[in-house]
Amino acid sequence: GNSVTQMEGPVTLSEEAFLTINCTYTATGYPSLFWYVQYPGEGLQLLLKATKADDKGSNKGFEATYRKETTSFHLEKGSVQVSDSAVYFCALMDSSYKLIFGSGTRLLVRP
Amino acid sequence: EAGVVQSPRYKIIEKKQPVAFWCNPISGHNTLYWYRQNLGQGPELLIRYENEEAVDDSQLPKDRFSAERLKGVDSTLKIQPAELGDSAVYLCASSLSRTGFETQYFGPGTRLLVL
Numbered sequence: 001g002n003s004v005t006q007m008e009g010p011v012t013l014s015e016e017a018f019l020t021i022n023c024t025y026t027a028t029g030y031p032s033l034f035w036y037v038q039y040p041g042e043g044l045q046l047l048l049k050a051t052k053a054d055d056k057g058s059n060k061g062f063e064a065t066y067r068k069e070t071t072s073f074h075l076e077k078g079s080v081q082v083s084d085s086a087v088y089f090c091a092l093m094d095s096s097y098k099l100i101f102g103s104g105t106r107l108l109v110r111p
Numbered sequence: 112e113a114g115v116v117q118s119p120r121y122k123i124i125e126k127k128q129p130v131a132f133w134c135n136p137i138s139g140h141n142t143l144y145w146y147r148q149n150l151g152q153g154p155e156l157l158i159r160y161e162n163e164e165a166v167d168d169s170q171l172p173k174d175r176f177s178a179e180r181l182k183g184v185d186s187t188l189k190i191q192p193a194e195l196g197d198s199a200v201y202l203c204a205s206s207l208s209r210t211g212f213e214t215q216y217f218g219p220g221t222r223l224l225v226l
Contacts, residue, residue, distance in 0.1 A: 004153075036217075043115070044154070044202070044217035089153050096167065099215065101153025 002027040002094045006102035009087075013080055013109050021075040021105045023064075023090035031092040033057075033066055033073040034099070038087045047075075047088070080109045113137070115218035117203050123224045129191035132221045136184070136205030143180055144215065145188050146202040154202050160186065193225045 007022040025033065035047040035057070048057030053068035062077045073090060090102040116135040124130050136143050141162055146154035157176070159167040162183035171178065175194070180186040190197055200220040206213040 041219075043219045044204075046214045046216075049214075091153070098156050098159070098167065099154075101155070103152050 002031070002092060002100050004090050004092055004100055004102035006088075006090050006105050009104070009106035011105060011107050013107070015082055015109055015111050016079045017109075019075070019077040019080045019084075019107070021088055021090075021107070023073045023075065023102060025071050025073065025090075025092050027071075027092055027094065029095060030068065031094055033064070034091040034093070035062070035064055035073070035075050036089040036091060036101075038089065038104075040086070044089065080107070082109045082111055085109045115203055115205055115216055117201075117218040117221055119221055120219065121222050121224075123226065124193055125226050126195055127192040129189065130193050130223060131187055131189045132201050132203075132223075134186045134188070134203030134218060136186070136203070137216055140205035140207055140216075141183070142206045142208055142213075143186050144204040144206075145178060145186070146204065148200040148202055148220070150199070157188070193223075195225050198223055198225045 003026045005024050032051045034049045036044045037047045038044050048059040050057040050066040053066050056065045064073050064075045085108050087104045087106045089104045091099050093099055118133050143160040145157040147157055148154040158171045158178050160180045178188045200222050202217055202220045204215040204217045206215045
């Protein structure tokens with residue numbers, strides 16, 4: 001069945017460091033791909049999305065490119081801030097419009 | 112614009128007791144979702160509504176869980192009786208429609224602890 005695999009956390013970085021959170025997926029067809037973020041005490045928020053191969057989603061300095069050949073959608077940011085500390089979820093939308101999430105990766109950015 | 116509203120935010124009950132969660136979606140959103148998020152995991156869909164109709168409830172444990180969305184606006188998710196394994200965060204989300212091009216907006220969730 002369809003599934004999403006993310007790198008385990010926590011990921012601990014110093015402020016201004018480069019961030020990569022790996023995400024790979026298994027799905028039939030070509031699903032839409034998403035990154036959601038959950039800040040402490042808040043609900044999940046859509047961070048970015050891509051709907052077809054080679055699309056790049058971007059928002060708030062974060063980027064992810066839909067790679068069909070490697071079935072990946074890695075999240076990157078060139079310079080993280082303390083305010084980026086949160087839990088990040090990779091997800092795909094299957095053919096029945098159901099979101100399937102990975103288990104989440106906690107990011108902790110230290111000043 | 113107000114976001115998705117959920118209540119209560121926290122609930123502690125003893126096993127075998129009933130519990131109910133309430134959700135008010137963003138105004139004008141036709142599609143409403145209930146997810147369950149276990150500790151350290153991503154959310155998993157329980158049920159999806161298109162207006163008043165439950166169009167995907169394949170993941171809802173129907174022996175003890177029930178849901179309704181009267182008048183196609185607010186929704187209630189009920190568990191009766193609760194079991195220890197039901198301890199989780201219950202998330203409500205809404206979107207304009209069900210397609211992949213419409214963003215799902217999530218509420219803050221209800222954290223349930225069953226003792």
